[in-house]
Amino acid sequence: MTSIVLGQGRDGSDTCIDLPELLATRLLVQGNSGSGKSHLLRRLLEQTATLVQQVMIDPEGDFVTLADHYGHLVIDVEDQSEASLRAAGERVRAHRASVVLNLEQVEAEMQLRAAGAFLNGMFEAPRAHWYPVLVVVDEAQLFAPVAGGDTSDEARRLSLGAMTNLMCRGRKRGLAGVIATQRLAKLAKNVAAEASNFLMGRTFLDIDMARAADLLGMERRAAESFRDLARGQFMALGPALSRRPKLVTIGPVTTASHATGPVLVPLEPVSAEDLRDIILEPVHEFTPRARRESRPPPPDLLAQLDAYGAEREAEEPAPAAVVVEADPDQLWSLVAEVVAGEGSDYKPLATLYQDFQLRARIQGLSRNVLELGPFHRMLATIRAGLDRERSESEDWKQAQAIAATLPEDVQGVFLLLARTALDGETCPGDEALARAYGTHSLGRARRQLNYLEEREVIVLQETPLGRRVAIVGLGWQTA
Template sequence: MTATIDIGRGPQGEAIGIDLAELLATRLLVQGNSGSGKSHLLRRLLEECAGQVQQIIIDPEGDFVTLADAFGHVVIDAGAYSPREIEELAARVRQHRASVVLALDELEVEAQIRCAALFLTALFDAPREHWYPALVVVDEAQMFAPAAAGEMNDETRRLTLAAMTNLMCRGRKRGLAGIVATQRLAKLAKNVAAEASNFLMGRTFLDIDMQRAADLLGMDRRQAERIRDLQRGQFLGLGPAISRRPVAVHVGAVQTAGRGGGQGLIPLPEAAGDAMEALLTDRLTEAAAAPQPVRRAPPPASPRADIEQALARPRALPKVTRAPEPLAPLSEAPAPAPTPRPAPPPANESGTTPEDIVRQIALAEDATYRPAATLFRDFAIRCRQAGIASAHIDIARFRRIFAHAVSGLDQLADDAQAAIAQAAEGVDDDCLAPYLAILIAAHTGAAMPQEDELGRLYGSASPSRVRRLLDHLERQGRIVVREDFGGERSITVPLLPAAA
């Protein structure tokens, strides 16, 4: 099947089209400065071939979500899904041949890049039976395939460059036809740009970008000046799917519009100076005191020991939810048998027990940041001073009593203490206090401890170590953490029985 996409008119009014079958085999690069009509061109192309081929749009600004109303595209709000869910969505997009818009506008820049990279990689890795033809449009491609590292995390840059390179270099055999659009060719990785065989070059002013565009179009330096003189919506096209010689095209009209602000002039509101000042300052104090909408933060990057100080800003964690039914632990190792609770140690003449001494130590400021051996020596000294026998309590038993005290477990009812202590059996001693705090919050329905509170219980002021602690507990099957690209984190405790 062959089809021609009508994208506009030439200098003599003749129709200029793109051979869709050839485009699927040879890929397309669109370049143009901001305001040159690049997004308008992409919209025209997508509208003209809607219903003829599957369309997958990576949309960092949310401009193309309006295609859903007119052409039935499915809009995927990236901020509402976890990384694993994004990969599964991509696999289902290929399986069911759905035309989709991956809207990234609610995410911060690095989260946008990671999300798009995971999505593109999953499209590329789809099983062979799902290799149907599809146009994959990546707007603002210089973000996802940068020529220089910039401020992007090294891991993120490797991930996104691999995804974009696979799309443009190896995607053809998998049915993926890449269409990349960029404001500046100089900012786009050469390995990505070089794989396109079709070009639509819009207005640009920088010499380096004009020279690269002219080289791709086979024009000399004098002819390259034409690129600077192009009007909005005018492009120079070349390639097997467009024309064997450079051809000028004025892009035609579109049916849908983006969500950006208006481009034309509109009358200013008619209001006197005093009236306008009143509009600006009326109830300003109350408005400033009201809670402000918070843009969703990106998920934290994988921390490294040498950048812990750079990630020292604390971040709040949401409330823990409890699973409705107990789940089996993720680890295949059998759960350790519960340890019987020892008999209460003898008290001295004043009624003070070793547990009371531990609670006194736990209440001391910064007690959790002191080494366990130092705390245990302090405990032994205090017991001798109070005339309390403590030989039956070794350091391991002391650490668990201390964790119960600092987490607040000993302030709960006996049945709650027993249920939570049983759920915490087998947890490493250094992880016990923060894990008990999580269990207590889940059991009682209280708010989840803040990240800095978990750090205090863990004996560390580093948010990176707290995140590694949560990862460790999840690998053990103690908790289940779900974090979407919007940075919202929820934690489920599968092994904790419901409160009576």
């Protein structure tokens, strides 16, 4: 058994926590402000720093000092996008890096989005990287609130979903959640209920004491004892701690937070008149410089080409209007050039369509020679690996008709599956599915298979030799 000393019991004996059991059963820490939660978390992180990979979600920047002693990587989220944080979450698991996600410099909305993106990236890591990780979330009521607040519903859903995945489904993926909160009443119940180990600190509100007593299996009248706990004292219960409620005083720590508690400093005697001159000193207001006249932005390249063509027609009027008919083979070739462009798999559809329009205008065709819908279907067909002749077959038209009933973002995935099933090839791998979906996240691409099966357009079968997919209504299936 690998255990660490968390502190001392009432009789002075060491109180240990079983680390493998903790990784399997998760931990909930509760206590009002000043009860010693951060001290407890720091003790836990210091004692396990050399034993297991750690990830700290730090809303106040209290734990960045771990980097100086234990080599944790500190990620400041103020200059990071959600996509980069999601990718960072996957890479952290691949390289088994201990990380402190510092959310101190961003507002509440971005804190929820950043934490949700990072945790989702860790959750979606490939199975080969499911090493055990201790994921510590301080002030968990911010990221898994029981009710709405000042943040948007979208950010709250993203963060709450990530926290739910961490506590409810994270065990099989090696994610061991340790969440700390000031108010149990403000923490979502489905998140708190998944913890099997509890450390309950000083609490004064009746509703929080009642919930803490229920979690520890104590009688309601015994809940009053939570008010008498000193700073750094917690009632411990759980398979990794103790089979019966036990008082533990948390041991000392090596590192310290940058933040310091309030310290009483004697006031220096200053006369009221001197203070008046200092506090009400006039502020010099500077006259802002006049703004320069804003110039209109230059027209885009397509507009310049249209304007150039109109000028030429005005200068040299043609005897008769010449209409260039669009050749289907020429359109196919133009879309194929767009598909072959560097990084086209991950570019938005609007960007690819604009690229196609530019190529069409250069060859003398109208920029609207192919509408966006037909362009998207042709694009997905070429990405699926079909040539022009086979794309006109009746079989493929049936597949396109099924794809038309699906959302645009998953049509490419379905058509790729349909083409491989039509040719009897093996099911595409995660990377091929991710390219067809336009994402770098393999986990997000894999989820589209389950979505397509829920829509009843494919039948998914997991076999010892890999995945097999059958197309509903067409009778095709992959090898």
